[in-house]
Amino acid sequence: MNALGINLPGLLTQLISFTILVVVLYKFLYGPITSMLDQRAERIKDSLEAADRARQDAASSAEAVEQEMANARQEGQRLIAEAQEAARRAAEQIEERSRQQAEEMIARAESEIGQQRDAAIEELRREFSGMAVMAAERVVERELDASKHQELIDAVLEEGLSSSRN
Amino acid sequence: MGKLFSNPKLLTAAIVVVAVLLISVAGGALGAAFGAGFLGGPIPLIQLPAEYITEIGSYQLMNTFVMFWLAILVLFFLTFLATRNIKEVPGRWQGLFEAFFEAFIKLAESAAGGRRGRMFLPVVTAIFLGVLFSNWLGTLPGVNNIGRIESVEEFFELKLKKEFNKEGHGDLAKKLKKEGFVHFFEEHGTNPDVEHALEVFFSEHGEDGFVIFSGESGVGFINLGRGEQWKVRLNQVVEAPHDLHDQEELEKFIHQVEQPKILPGVEPDEDQDWTAEDVAEGRVGLLVPFFRGASTDLNTTLAIAIFAMASVQFWGFRTLGFAGYAGKFIFNPIKDPIGAFVGLLELIGEFIKVISFTFRLFGNMFAGEILLIAMGFLLPLIGIIPFLGLELFVGVIQAAIFSVLTLIFGSLAIIAHEHGDHDEEHGAEAH
Numbered sequence: 001m002n003a004l005g006i007n008l009p010g011l012l013t014q015l016i017s018f019t020i021l022v023v024v025l026y027k028f029l030y031g032p033i034t035s036m037l038d039q040r041a042e043r044i045k046d047s048l049e050a051a052d053r054a055r056q057d058a059a060s061s062a063e064a065v066e067q068e069m070a071n072a073r074q075e076g077q078r079l080i081a082e083a084q085e086a087a088r089r090a091a092e093q094i095e096e097r098s099r100q101q102a103e104e105m106i107a108r109a110e111s112e113i114g115q116q117r118d119a120a121i122e123e124l125r126r127e128f129s130g131m132a133v134m135a136a137e138r139v140v141e142r143e144l145d146a147s148k149h150q151e152l153i154d155a156v157l158e159e160g161l162s163s164s165r166n
Numbered sequence: 167m168g169k170l171f172s173n174p175k176l177l178t179a180a181i182v183v184v185a186v187l188l189i190s191v192a193g194g195a196l197g198a199a200f201g202a203g204f205l206g207g208p209i210p211l212i213q214l215p216a217e218y219i220t221e222i223g224s225y226q227l228m229n230t231f232v233m234f235w236l237a238i239l240v241l242f243f244l245t246f247l248a249t250r251n252i253k254e255v256p257g258r259w260q261g262l263f264e265a266f267f268e269a270f271i272k273l274a275e276s277a278a279g280g281r282r283g284r285m286f287l288p289v290v291t292a293i294f295l296g297v298l299f300s301n302w303l304g305t306l307p308g309v310n311n312i313g314r315i316e317s318v319e320e321f322f323e324l325k326l327k328k329e330f331n332k333e334g335h336g337d338l339a340k341k342l343k344k345e346g347f348v349h350f351f352e353e354h355g356t357n358p359d360v361e362h363a364l365e366v367f368f369s370e371h372g373e374d375g376f377v378i379f380s381g382e383s384g385v386g387f388i389n390l391g392r393g394e395q396w397k398v399r400l401n402q403v404v405e406a407p408h409d410l411h412d413q414e415e416l417e418k419f420i421h422q423v424e425q426p427k428i429l430p431g432v433e434p435d436e437d438q439d440w441t442a443e444d445v446a447e448g449r450v451g452l453l454v455p456f457f458r459g460a461s462t463d464l465n466t467t468l469a470i471a472i473f474a475m476a477s478v479q480f481w482g483f484r485t486l487g488f489a490g491y492a493g494k495f496i497f498n499p500i501k502d503p504i505g506a507f508v509g510l511l512e513l514i515g516e517f518i519k520v521i522s523f524t525f526r527l528f529g530n531m532f533a534g535e536i537l538l539i540a541m542g543f544l545l546p547l548i549g550i551i552p553f554l555g556l557e558l559f560v561g562v563i564q565a566a567i568f569s570v571l572t573l574i575f576g577s578l579a580i581i582a583h584e585h586g587d588h589d590e591e592h593g594a595e596a597h
Contacts, residue, residue, distance in 0.1 A: 003214065014469035015469040018466075024242060026292065029249060029263060033249065
């Protein structure tokens with residue numbers, strides 16, 4: 001043992017030194033570092049779970065948004081369709097009304113024209129009858145037969161009117 | 167080649183490398199054989215036991231203790247760096263140690279199966295770090311070649327003390343230590359025990375080399391380089407007294423040790439720069455290094471091995487209970503003679519493990535240290551460089567082996583003993 005250099009004081013010295021090393025490393029290096037490692041592992045696990053939850057939340061809210069958007073799109077389409085319908089109806093109404101107005105105006109114009117024509121005819125008739133009477137008077141001056149002549153006059157007038165109308 | 171000659175930087179570097187190589191070959195042991203060897207120095211006395219730096223009372227402070235404490239202090243400092251400001255987001259040192267512990271946690275959990283492997287880790291990681299740093303600090307410059315110069319008298323006294331201890335004359339050894347060499351011999355010179363011890367001493371240690379190198383007494387250092395030309399046998403420096411009862415003869419011997427000289431007929435080589443006067447005037451002596459790699463001392467490796475195996479036993483008892491763990495080794499020899507024999511072998515094996523731990527680490531590191539010294543002598547300046555790298559590697563490997571084996575032994579110790587096959591045997595016998 002002596003030749004190998006093993007002796008009790010030396011062995012005890014190294015044993016005590018090494019024990020101190022083990023204790024100090026355990027207390028101040030191994031303990032803090034491993035507890036920090038565990039703490040970090042725990043935290044990573046927690047944050048992964050939180051991230052998972054957040055992802056799920058995000059997925060479900062995205063779905064809701066999608067739904068909402070689909071609804072909105074449908075609503076919009078419905079509104080557009082309605083508006084188109086209303087516009088079509090309004091156009092139809094307007095068309096109808098304007099057609100009626102036009103027809104009214106035409107009718108009124110026609111009746112007016114009719115009246116004016118009738119009035120003109122009446123006036124002409126009156127004038128022509130006067131003229132005829134005058135003409136007749138002239139004829140009568142030569143041969144007076146009132147009733148026979150009246151027929152004649154009417155016939156003349158009729159002829160005259162139809163020719164004037166054309 | 168053309169590229170080498172066209173690039174002045176490369177060329178210069180190549181010339182410098184070749185020059186250093188040539189100088190180191192010429193200056194080393196090879197050159198010394200042809201009369202060169204100008205980077206010379208004596209080879210240090212290589213011995214298994216650690217050298218003591220100083221004595222405090224009867225306690226010898228060894229150079230390996232100093233290195234072990236240095237390694238421990240370095241580890242404490244690194245601990246301080248790693249954990250003084252421990253944070254979730256680690257700093258550099260914290261990150262380094264986290265990676266280290268993470269690796270060991272994985273290893274321990276795979277070896278012991280699950281989280282209970284962690285109970286080994288405080289000891290296993292401390293073994294790794296302690297062994298690693300004591301190995302690595304052993305490769306620092308200054309280790310093994312800066313030290314105290316031990317005079318012939320001191321050398322003599324130390325060896326004699328060992329001789330008295332070995333012969334079982336503890337009291338005489340203590341007296342020798344207390345009174346000092348000269349007084350001891352004046353008082354006890356005619357003691358038959360002393361005479362016998364001295365005879366044994368000269369027959370066993372007379373041929374031991376007392377390495378002589380020039381240097382003032384006090385702190386000295388060895389230049390790496392030449393081999394053993396300066397080593398002189400102890401009985402050529404100091405002649406043993408023929409008759410201790412003869413007072414005159416004894417006084418002559420004491421005077422020789424106090425004022426050692428090279429005995430007539432042992433003339434120093436002409437190219438040596440020391441003379442017999444240097445020896446006589448105490449300017450030369452043996453270098454006792456202040457620092458020596460802690461794992462090159464069997465006390466250190468034995469202490470760590472004992473700690474490791476004691477921890478293994480502790481883990482075994484704690485996990486399996488007293489009866490459970492002791493039951494792995496002790497069987498009823500009447501019921502189960504084979505089991506009893508195997509258990510005995512296993513019990514012896516536990517002690518053998520201590521020895522194998524001790525000598526594996528010691529052998530590797532001591533051999534490495536000698537390899538470095540030898541390369542320093544063969545090829546000074548550069549020969550040591552690749553071997554320094556090798557030693558760093560061996561240091562890690564040995565630390566890993568020591569710690570992982572402790573881990574493995576620990577995880578074997580906590581496995582409950584399988585009684586199954588024995589029961590089956592008994593069952594078969596009964597049927």
